[in-house]
Amino acid sequence: MIAGLVAILDGHAAELTETISQISRIPGVVPGDINDSARRLPVMIDSPDPDSLEIITRRLQQIPGVAFVDVVFIHFEDESARIPETQSGKPTSL
C-alpha cells in the first residue's frame, strides 16, 4: 500500500532538521523537499499492508514538531481484496 502525505511542522526552525531526520528514520517513509515558508513536508510511505500504513502514520503524528498529518494519495489496489468480514451483525441464517 502506497500513500502520499503532507506533514505540517510547527517546531522552531532550529528543530526542523531534527524533526525531518526523525521522520526519515521511520522504515518505509521517504520525506520530500520541504517548502520552508509553508512548513509543509511531503512524505511518501511504502508499506507492506494497510495495518503498517496506519501504524507508520501514527508514529509520524507523534514525532515532536509534527503538528498535523493529512493524506493526499492512497493506492490500495493490492489490498482491497483482503478485507475480511466482521463477526457481528450478520443475519442469523447466513
Added chain:
Amino acid sequence: MSRDSESLSGSLQRREFIKASAMAAATAVAGGTSVALPILADESATGVDWQKAPCRFCGTGCHVQVGVQQGKVVAIAGDRNAEVNKGLLCVKGYHVGAALYGQDRLTKPLLRDGDSYREISWDEAIGTIADRIQAAPDRFAFYGSGQWTIPEGYAAQKFMKGGLSNNHIDPNARLCMASAVTGFLATYGVDEPAGCYDDLDACDVLIMWGNNPAEMHPVLFSRVIDRRSRGEKVTLIDIGTRRTRTTEACQHYLEMKGHGDLAIANGIAHLLIKNGTWSRKFVDSFCSFKAPDDANPNLHGKAISFDEYKVLLEPYTPEHVESLSGVPADQIRMLADLFGNPELKITSLWCMGMNQHTRGTAINTMVHGIHLLSGHFGTPGNAPTSLTGQPSACGTVREVGTLSHTLPGGMVVADAEHRKMAEDIWRVPAGRINETPGHHTVKMWESFCTPTSQGGDISTIWVQVTNPGQTLPNLNKLFNPKGDSKAGLEDKFLIVSDVYPTATTRLADLILPSAMWVEKNGMVGNSERRTQQWFKMVDPPGEARDDCWQTIAVAHELFKRGVDGMKDRDGQFLFEVRGADGAAVPIWEWEHYYDINVDEHLFEEYRKFTRFKHKDLAPYGEYVKARGLRWPVVETNGQWRETQFRFAEGFDPYVAAGKEIQFYHSSTHDDRAQIWFHPWIAPAEVPDKDYPLMLCTGRVLEHWHSGSMTRRIPELSRAMPGAYAELHPDDAAAYGLRNGDRINMESRRGSLMIPVWIDGRGKPPRGTVFVPFFDETLLINDLTLDAVDPFSKQPDYKKAAVRISKVPS
C-alpha cells in the same frame, strides 16, 4: 529475460511509478503548485480511470479523486481543485475506497422466517413493502438520514408527503443537528450558516464550543493549524467537558460542566454590556431582542427591549457564571474581552456538544447572539458556524426537508401557502399534502415499539442509510422492554435497506441490499451550503441496488395497484420520467434505471423549491463541472455564481444595495436578526447519590458514527477494536480500577459491562465518564437519556447520570 522476470520487472516499474506519483501528489499539495499529478494525468500508463466525488464520510465535504481499474476502486487522491480540502484528506481517506469492499456486504433481499432469514427476489421484496403500506398507509413511516443523497431524500419526501399524504418521515439528523436548525430559524428566520470555511482562513480567534474538530473534522482543523505553522497568529479556544486532541492544539481550554455553555454565553453578553464593548451600531441597525414566552412556548418567543435584555443578564456576573459552569471567572472575562475587541475576527464552531442538549435551541441562539451583540458577523472571519457529521445533513435533511414538519426549500407542512406551492410543483391534487406534522424521530420509534392496542400508531417503518438499532437513545425502552411488554408487537414490521449487516438489520423483518457511494449517482450538501455531485463509477455487488430506485419501485408497485396517491393530477405516475424522445422511461425496472439520469431529473424538479427561501441551486450540469457550489447560486451575466457569505452586501446577491447587512428572512419581517436571552437551566438528569457520575457519549477518530463501515476496515478495528469508558485517574483510584478492568455501568435505563481506559486519548474531569457509541457489541445507548429539546426534539446524548462498579476478574 523470462516471462516471470519481465512480469516482475513490470510490476516493480509500476510500483515505482505509483510511489513517484504519491510523492509528486504530496509535493504538489504541500507546495500549492498547479502541476497536474502524473498518475491522474496518465491513464494509459496505469489503466486507472479517475473521477471526482465528495468523500463518503463526514459533513466537511472534502472532494476526492477516485481511481477505478477493471470495475473496482483501487486508489484515492485528495482533489486539489476542491476549495474545501485543497487536495488534503484526513486519515479516513485511507479507507474511503476500501469501505466498499467488506466481504459481508448485503447482496440479496432477505425476509425473516421465524428466527432466521430466507433469500427472496426483489419483486417479492417490493411487493411485501407495498402490501404493508397499502394495508395501513397512515401507519407507515420512513426513517432516513443525512447520508441519503439529495435525490434519494427528495424521492422519499415526495413519496411520503406528496404521495401518501403521510408526514411520518424523519431522519437520524434529528439526533445530531436539529437544534442547529431551530437555532438558525429562531435567530435569522431561515436555516443554515451565513459563513463558510473561508472564515477559517481569515479569523484571528477560533472558538470551539463542545467541538472536537481535530478528530471529527480534521481537514478543517488542519487548515487552521497550517496557518499557525506559517507564522500567523490564530488563537484557538476549546470550551468542552473533557480534554481531547483538539485541546492539545489550543492556547486556552475552558473546562465546563454540562449546560455550562448556557451560563458562559450569558456571562459574555453580561460583560459586553457592562463594559460598553457591545456593538451599538450593529445592534441598532440589524438586531432585535427576544426572550422565551413561558406562557406560550414557541420557537419565536416574545420581543423584549434592550433594557429588558440587560436586566435579564444582570445575574450572570463572571463569578456567578463560574459557579454554574465551573469555568473560572477570569476566563469568562477573557472571552468577553475578545468579543469586545472589534479589531479581532472571531469564528465559532460547534457540532454535537451544543446540539445534543435539552436546551440545544437555546444555546444555539445564544452563541449567534454573542456574535450579533458584539458585531462579529458578516465579514470574512467573523461567523457563528455549526458543523454537521454526515455528508448531506444539510443538503438532504435541511434543504430537501426530510423532517416530519418540513417541505423542500425551507417550507413547512403547517403553512397552507407552502403546501399549495409544493402541490403545484409536484402536480398533485390540491389538499394532497397533510397539514399535520408527522412524528419526530423519538416519537416515531416509541410509537413503533408500543403495541397498537396501547396507542402505538406506527406499524411499519422503512429505514434507509442509517442504524437506529444502535443510535437511538434509551434503546432498552424501545427494543428490550422489561417483562412481557414485547407482547402485542406481532403486527409491527421493520424494513431496513443497508449495505452491511448492522444492529438494525438484526431487528429487521425485511432486509434490502443497497448500493453505496460511487456505486450510484449522487449529490450531497455539506456544512457550508456547498452542493456536490458525482457519477456512478463501479457496480454494486450482487443484487444490491440504489435506495432511490427502491423507493421508486415501491411507489410504482402501488401505482400499478391503483393507489391514488401515486398519481399526479393527470393520473400519471408520480415519478414519471420521460426521455429525449418524449417516451416514459420505466425507471422502476432496475435494468432501465440507468437508461436516464434519474438524479438529474429529480434534482431539476427539486431545484424549483429552492428559490422560495433564497437557497437557489444551479442547474445539475453546473455541479458536474464544479467541486461543489455554495448556495444561493445565482445566474449573473450568463455565469452561475455561488455565495460565500450570506446576508452581507457585496457577497450575497439578495442583499439590497446600501443595506450592508440584511437578514431578509427575518422572523420579525424587518430585516433584523434576533438576539436571544435564555436562562441557565440544569441538565435533564444530573448526578446524585445513587448515580453519582455524569456520562457523555461521542465519537472517536477511527470510527465513523455507528462503525458499520469503519469496523469493517481491519486496521481501524485493530487500532480501536471496541468501546471503552474513559475515567479520571482519581475516580478510577476511588473505585479501585486499573486500565483494562471491566466495570458495570448503570443508568436508570440500562446497564453495560465495559473496560475502563484511564489517561487515554480523552481526559474527562472528575465525576464524569466518556463512552463512544461506535461499538454495536457494547450499546451505550441502552443507558442514554431520551429527554429532548422542546423545540428541536433532539435528545441529549451528552448528559446522563450513571454509577459504576468493578466487575470481579
